[in-house]
Amino acid sequence: MRKYLLRRAAFGLSTLIGVSLIIFVVLRILPGDPLVAMFGLEGFAKLAPDDRARIMEDLGLSDPLPVQYARWMHDITTGSLGRSFFRGEKVSEIILHRGPLSAEIGLLAVLISWLVGLPVGIISAFRPNSLSDNVARSLSILFLAIPGFWLGMLIVLATLFWFNYKTPLVVVHLWQDPWANLQLIVGPAIVLGLGQGAYIARMARSCLLEVIREDYVRTARAKGLKEALVVMRHALPNALLPVITLSGILMGFVLGGSVAVEQAFGVPGLGRALVVAVIERDTIVVQNLVMLYAVIFVFINVAVDLSYAWLDPRIRYR
Amino acid sequence: MTDARVGVRAALAVGRVEPLPERSVTRELAGFARRNPMAAAAGLVGLLIVVMAITAPLIAPSDPLKTDFRRMANPPDARSFFGTDQVGRDTLSRVIYGARSSLIVAFASVLLGTTVGALWGVASGYLGGRFDLVSQRITEVLQSFPDLILAMAISMAIGTGMPAVIVAIAITRIPFGNRVIRSVALTIRELAYVEAARAAGGSAFRVMTLHVLPQCVAPYLVLATAHLGVAIIIEAALGFLGVGIPPPTPTWGNMLADSLTSLVPHWWLVFFPGLAITVTVLAFNLFGDGIRDTLDPRLSPAFLRMMAGGRRG
Numbered sequence: 290m291r292k293y294l295l296r297r298a299a300f301g302l303s304t305l306i307g308v309s310l311i312i313f314v315v316l317r318i319l320p321g322d323p324l325v326a327m328f329g330l331e332g333f334a335k336l337a338p339d340d341r342a343r344i345m346e347d348l349g350l351s352d353p354l355p356v357q358y359a360r361w362m363h364d365i366t367t368g369s370l371g372r373s374f375f376r377g378e379k380v381s382e383i384i385l386h387r388g389p390l391s392a393e394i395g396l397l398a399v400l401i402s403w404l405v406g407l408p409v410g411i412i413s414a415f416r417p418n419s420l421s422d423n424v425a426r427s428l429s430i431l432f433l434a435i436p437g438f439w440l441g442m443l444i445v446l447a448t449l450f451w452f453n454y455k456t457p458l459v460v461v462h463l464w465q466d467p468w469a470n471l472q473l474i475v476g477p478a479i480v481l482g483l484g485q486g487a488y489i490a491r492m493a494r495s496c497l498l499e500v501i502r503e504d505y506v507r508t509a510r511a512k513g514l515k516e517a518l519v520v521m522r523h524a525l526p527n528a529l530l531p532v533i534t535l536s537g538i539l540m541g542f543v544l545g546g547s548v549a550v551e552q553a554f555g556v557p558g559l560g561r562a563l564v565v566a567v568i569e570r571d572t573i574v575v576q577n578l579v580m581l582y583a584v585i586f587v588f589i590n591v592a593v594d595l596s597y598a599w600l601d602p603r604i605r606y607r
Numbered sequence: 608m609t610d611a612r613v614g615v616r617a618a619l620a621v622g623r624v625e626p627l628p629e630r631s632v633t634r635e636l637a638g639f640a641r642r643n644p645m646a647a648a649a650g651l652v653g654l655l656i657v658v659m660a661i662t663a664p665l666i667a668p669s670d671p672l673k674t675d676f677r678r679m680a681n682p683p684d685a686r687s688f689f690g691t692d693q694v695g696r697d698t699l700s701r702v703i704y705g706a707r708s709s710l711i712v713a714f715a716s717v718l719l720g721t722t723v724g725a726l727w728g729v730a731s732g733y734l735g736g737r738f739d740l741v742s743q744r745i746t747e748v749l750q751s752f753p754d755l756i757l758a759m760a761i762s763m764a765i766g767t768g769m770p771a772v773i774v775a776i777a778i779t780r781i782p783f784g785n786r787v788i789r790s791v792a793l794t795i796r797e798l799a800y801v802e803a804a805r806a807a808g809g810s811a812f813r814v815m816t817l818h819v820l821p822q823c824v825a826p827y828l829v830l831a832t833a834h835l836g837v838a839i840i841i842e843a844a845l846g847f848l849g850v851g852i853p854p855p856t857p858t859w860g861n862m863l864a865d866s867l868t869s870l871v872p873h874w875w876l877v878f879f880p881g882l883a884i885t886v887t888v889l890a891f892n893l894f895g896d897g898i899r900d901t902l903d904p905r906l907s908p909a910f911l912r913m914m915a916g917g918r919r920g
Contacts, residue, residue, distance in 0.1 A: 304744075304747055307744065307745070307747075307748035307751075308748055308751050311748060315764045316760065316764055430889070430892065431889065433836075433892060434836065434888040434889035434892055435881075435885050435888075436885070436888075439843075439863065439884060439885070442863065442872070442877050443877065443878070443881070446872060446877055449871065450874070541752075541754070542753065544753040544756070545753030545754050545755035546755065546844075548756065548759070548848065549844040549847055552847065552848060553847075563756070563759070567759050567760070567848075567850055568850065575760060575763065579757075579760050582752070582753055583751050583753075583756075586751055586752070587751045590751075
């Protein structure tokens with residue numbers, strides 16, 4: 290197990306180096322000049338060439354690209370991630386201030402997706418093609434098609450219209466005011482959770498249906514076990530493995546989707562910060578936030594792989 | 608396949624061969640509709656949306672860009688069924704025109720991304736070795752970004768026009784094409800007829816294009832239709848976040864973004880563009896499911912698993 294863990298960790302780390310290279314290449318071939326983005330075209334025209342050079346120097350953008358890349362890698366290991374072009378805000382501060390909110394949304398969404406998706410999938414697989422199965426499947430097909438941010442906008446509109454309620458617009462941390470914090474995160478988490486729950490339900494159903502045909506399940510039935518026990522104790526554990534993997538993949542959707550859903554709810558999380566930075570072409574912030582999202586995603590995938598190996602020892606010996 | 612062949616052989620043995628029914632397009636379509644009524648209906652809706660996009664200038668009640676300051680933010684009424692926006696543009700016309708950007712981006716990006724990914728996957732699976740190893744590492748890296756975030760970063764780097772959005776979404780589709788088609792190519796490579804082609808002296812390029820590639824068409828189509836819906840949602844999300852196709856060109860995404868500019872959004876400006884996205888994605892998804900069941904019934908559950916469990920090294 291330890292060897293497997295080390296192998297996966299090394300694999301994840303090498304992937305991250307590739308990720309950082311891609312981000313760097315994509316963002317540095319930017320056709321726009323960062324100074325134009327900062328000062329606008331007119332402001333840029335007014336700047337003397339010396340000033341331009343000096344500001345570029347200050348921003349660390351006039352060094353050769355390999356030097357810039359090396360400095361970025363160094364920054365990441367030390368945790369100081371540079372500053373926003375516009376606000377002078379430190380990127381690490383942005384992350385520490387807004388990150389917890391997005392993390393709470395993500396975790397709650399995953400929890401909701403399991404709490405909703407798994408029972409629905411089990412009920413569907415229990416009685417395939419029954420009324421409840423058809424309703425569940427139709428709903429999950431529907432939820433796969435509804436864009437999360439639109440559902441979010443509708444929820445915001447509905448609560449505003451019927452309850453005249455609007456969520457707070459400022460960052461409130463769990464440890465400051467749990468109730469206000471919950472109001473911020475519950476909407477996005479439900480929207481994201483239901484979207485992922487639809488996938489989980491589909492996957493759980495198809496895996497359970499396949500496992501139920503296996504001999505050992507027939508044996509369990511033949512020896513007179515109750516159907517509930519057959520499903521819970523014999524079928525479910527084996528059917529869960531792919532569902533866990535799927536959940537890891539879905540975390541990527543949650544991470545990506547949360548950007549749009551946060552915008553829809555007006556939640557001032559990390560996703561909002563990323564959107565603002567992209568629109569303002571704030572390269573340093575975008576570079577680090579995209580990296581952060583990728584790091585989290587890779588980390589989750591390594592964790593999923595490890596849990597998979599832990600649950601199914603055959604994997605390790607491959 | 609083998610069953611059918613055994614059947615033909617058995618029929619030959621007793622001297623009675625039923626002529627195969629003629630495979631006409633209408634007959635095939637009718638068969639598809641009978642087996643998958645849901646998918647056929649969805650396909651029809653999808654087709655209607657495509658027709659709507661193509662004939663937008665003919666069926667839209669008014670110019671989607673024409674502002675009318677006497678009719679600003681009007682709720683739906685007899686003159687404009689979907690209401691008007693903050694500058695008096697007709698929402699119905701904008702939704703109809705929005706289908707154009709949405710569909711062009713979705714089809715072009717999926718075609719581009721899946722094709723590049725599939726060709727890469729064929730080469731990767733067939734050639735194997737170091738090329739395959741490097742390819743898989745690159746794919747792994749590309750899949751380490753959440754779709755939407757990668758698309759955002761790319762479209763920030765290369766600009767916000769329609770071509771930029773297409774390329775941005777296409778790049779996020781490449782890994783899927785690569786992985787799925789590679790796994791197909793890996794099995795095809797081992798088949799006897801491919802070995803025969805190699806033994807007959809066919810170059811790697813010749814064997815890949817003439818013998819491996821045709822076998823990948825069915826999974827390619829399944830994959831492409833399965834990703835149309837995702838592409839539409841990503842396009843809408845990019846538009847919603849302000850990094851998609853910029854206004855004034857109406858897209859469903861930037862219409863939703865526009866609706867947020869007023870303090871209290873008007874419900875018709877939120878509801879109708881989103882409904883258009885949902886209906887379109889639903890139609891394409893259901894149609895894609897039908898295509899998958901028809902082209903390869905064995906794929907259905909395994910397909911999902913391949914998408915999900917494919918990253919196991």
